[in-house]
Amino acid sequence: MADKTLSKYKSGNDWASYYENTGQRPPRSTVIYALDAFEREETPEFLRAADLGCGSGRDTIEILRRGWSVHAVDSSPDAIKGLMAREDLPEDAEIEPQLSRYEDMRLPGCSLINAAFSLPLCPPIAFPYVWQKICGAIRVGGRFSGQLYGDRDSWADRAGMTFHTAGEVETLLKGFEVEYFIEEEEESVTPRGNLKHWHIFHIVAKKI
């Protein structure tokens, strides 16, 4: 489940080739879990989602395909350009792309906020404010899906990225019912031949 493609990229640059390598891959298990959970509920929810750090859209396309409107946020022009140029983007897609950092993004009220492998790239100083913005935008009964990185990840000393202990994640999720939680720790060799320790929290949580 670790996104090994990520290890080829330094945070904040060379995203274009990351998008090329990963954009057509299937949606992440976390977004699938969240979308399926909405579909199991009887009351049709207010189907508006935000996809934070959407990249070239592997999750955005799935959310749209399930009949949602999507507010797609990314700070990389290549991401937004790539997403809007996708051949599988439905013509009538209700999508609002926003070229913005999380710190500056405008978030409408949403039933789903998805952030797949993207929030750890928020600097620690901004993270509490960004998380507060996310929690404020999710309607009661809505969900957060995505990944946070753990404090034992090899990248934990990288400047500009945010890592959490399991206890800190638990605190962030107060006010949510946690529906899917996998703490992954894995050793693997990166495409550049370096040993990398992954420590990732995969999360789907429902706001109560």
Ligand SMILES: C[S@@+](CC[C@H](N)C(=O)[O-])C[C@H]1O[C@@H](n2cnc3c(N)ncnc32)[C@H](O)[C@@H]1O
């Ligand atoms: C590893 S990619 C993940 C892309 C996609 N969510 C996926 O699952 O493949 C992280 C994305 O977050 C975006 N990103 C990184 N820092 C950001 C920030 N501070 N504000 C908005 N987007 C950011 C990057 O441009 C990149 O597209």
